[in-house]
Amino acid sequence: MHIDHSHEGPAAVSADATRPDGRRRALRVGLGGPVGSGKTATVAALCRALRTELSIAVVTNDIYTREDAEFLLRNAVLPPERIQAVETGACPHTAIRDDISANLEAVEDLEEAVGPLDLILVESGGDNLTATFSKGLVDAQIFVIDVAGGDDIPRKGGPGVTTADLLVINKTDLAPYVGSDLDRMARDAAAQRGELPVVFTSLKGEDGVGPVVDWLREQLAGWVA
Amino acid sequence: MSRAALLVLADGRFPAGGHAHSGGAEPAVKAGRIRDAQDLAAFCRGRLHTAGLTAAALAAAAALGLDPLRLDEAADARTPSPALRATARRLGRQMMRAARASWPSPELEALAAARPRGAHQPVVLGLAARSAGLGPEDAAHCVAYETVSGPATAVVRLLSLNPFDATAVLARLAPEMDEVARRAAEAARGGFGELPAASAPLLDITAEAHAAWPVRLFAS
Numbered sequence: 001m002h003i004d005h006s007h008e009g010p011a012a013v014s015a016d017a018t019r020p021d022g023r024r025r026a027l028r029v030g031l032g033g034p035v036g037s038g039k040t041a042t043v044a045a046l047c048r049a050l051r052t053e054l055s056i057a058v059v060t061n062d063i064y065t066r067e068d069a070e071f072l073l074r075n076a077v078l079p080p081e082r083i084q085a086v087e088t089g090a091c092p093h094t095a096i097r098d099d100i101s102a103n104l105e106a107v108e109d110l111e112e113a114v115g116p117l118d119l120i121l122v123e124s125g126g127d128n129l130t131a132t133f134s135k136g137l138v139d140a141q142i143f144v145i146d147v148a149g150g151d152d153i154p155r156k157g158g159p160g161v162t163t164a165d166l167l168v169i170n171k172t173d174l175a176p177y178v179g180s181d182l183d184r185m186a187r188d189a190a191a192q193r194g195e196l197p198v199v200f201t202s203l204k205g206e207d208g209v210g211p212v213v214d215w216l217r218e219q220l221a222g223w224v225a
Numbered sequence: 226m227s228r229a230a231l232l233v234l235a236d237g238r239f240p241a242g243g244h245a246h247s248g249g250a251e252p253a254v255k256a257g258r259i260r261d262a263q264d265l266a267a268f269c270r271g272r273l274h275t276a277g278l279t280a281a282a283l284a285a286a287a288a289l290g291l292d293p294l295r296l297d298e299a300a301d302a303r304t305p306s307p308a309l310r311a312t313a314r315r316l317g318r319q320m321m322r323a324a325r326a327s328w329p330s331p332e333l334e335a336l337a338a339a340r341p342r343g344a345h346q347p348v349v350l351g352l353a354a355r356s357a358g359l360g361p362e363d364a365a366h367c368v369a370y371e372t373v374s375g376p377a378t379a380v381v382r383l384l385s386l387n388p389f390d391a392t393a394v395l396a397r398l399a400p401e402m403d404e405v406a407r408r409a410a411e412a413a414r415g416g417f418g419e420l421p422a423a424s425a426p427l428l429d430i431t432a433e434a435h436a437a438w439p440v441r442l443f444a445s
Binding site: 063064065066087088089090091094095098099100101102104105 | 241243244245246315318319322323379382383439440441443444
């Protein structure tokens with residue numbers, strides 16, 4: 001057996017950072033978080049903000065429908081051939097962490113159909129606070145929570161909140177109506193995450209997704225450098 | 226043969242995409258044909274002796290070293306439902322990714338190059354077994370087991386069926402799985418002309434309908 005020579009010829013698992021022609025492949029960024037926190041709205045806003053300067057594609061992981069993919073199509077944030085939906089068999093966290101094969105296939109199909117791509121956003125199905133993406137699937141991950149889900153979520157922690165490369169606390173415009181304390185959320189998040197960044201967003205406002213765009217640009221600059 | 230390698234390949238956590246598929250159980254639950262553990266046992270038994278036997282023989286033949294591209298054609302000929310053909314190829318492509326990472330071999334590379342969109346899953350699984358140093362009986366056992374374990378896991382999720390009851394169903398089917406694997410390996414030794422073509426028409430029909438559902442938990 002020659003089990004340690006798996007990188008001759010085409011990559012078996014497509015985790016390699018370069019394409020066969022030697023160029024850097026697209027940066028893959030995962031977006032996870034609880035149901036209703038604004039993952040799809042964030043993806044839509046990111047596509048609108050970046051689509052003129054970058055070649056972007058999106059993979060959605062709907063739990064039992066095609067709602068998320070259809071939301072993106074309906075809002076025409078990208079042409080349909082740049083959006084792929086993956087079915088997850090009632091287990092969204094399995095599809096992004098334990099068995100990433102269907103998601104890797106979607107990523108490869110998008111590269112093949114509309115590539116070369118600069119950025120692929122992989123949106124998880126709405127899940128619980130323990131859901132994280134495999135490093136075999138994405139290069140960086142964003143965890144999206146919202147102020148209306150309870151201002152104690154940063155304090156509760158969990159792998160999504162504590163280890164994501166970026167924590168987005170969304171729907172800040174709702175804070176006064178649901179009695180959420182943004183300062184407390186910021187303090188708790190900082191205590192859980194140390195040096196890892198946290199941004200607050202309100203997608204209803206002008207350039208509401210701006211802080212996430214800024215973070216993404218830094219990631220892209222580091223990726224192609 | 227390595228018994229431990231067989232456990233790795235047969236493990237439900239082997240990352241080859243199976244978790245998103247119900248093996249026809251989702252439409253059977255929706256239609257009221259599976260309501261409890263007894264119904265699950267009947268469903269699994271039917272699937273095992275029809276689609277399961279056919280798939281197990283294809284895997285055994287690939288593990289024996291029969292031409293995988295001809296086996297892929299034989300699998301197409303035994304899969305009348307376009308939806309199930311697409312599912313088998315998708316799962317074959319996913320099995321190929323996990324197999325190449327686990328037990329790389331020139332034979333797997335050659336099949337991956339010849340069928341970049343995926344060969345039928347049992348053929349890929351059989352070749353993976355071969356690359357892992359396993360034999361035709363091992364490959365057939367693996368397919369026989371996943372033929373029933375997939376629907377059992379899906380029904381636990383779909384019906385909130387007691388997981389102990391579902392696992393007991395699988396345990397009771399063990400002697401029949403052994404028998405199906407034995408027959409499959411024996412047929413594979415007889416070559417292409419002996420490969421079984423047992424099918425379950427209702428699984429074919431409901432797979433076509435299921436593929437068109439707008440809302441579903443499982444991909445097939």
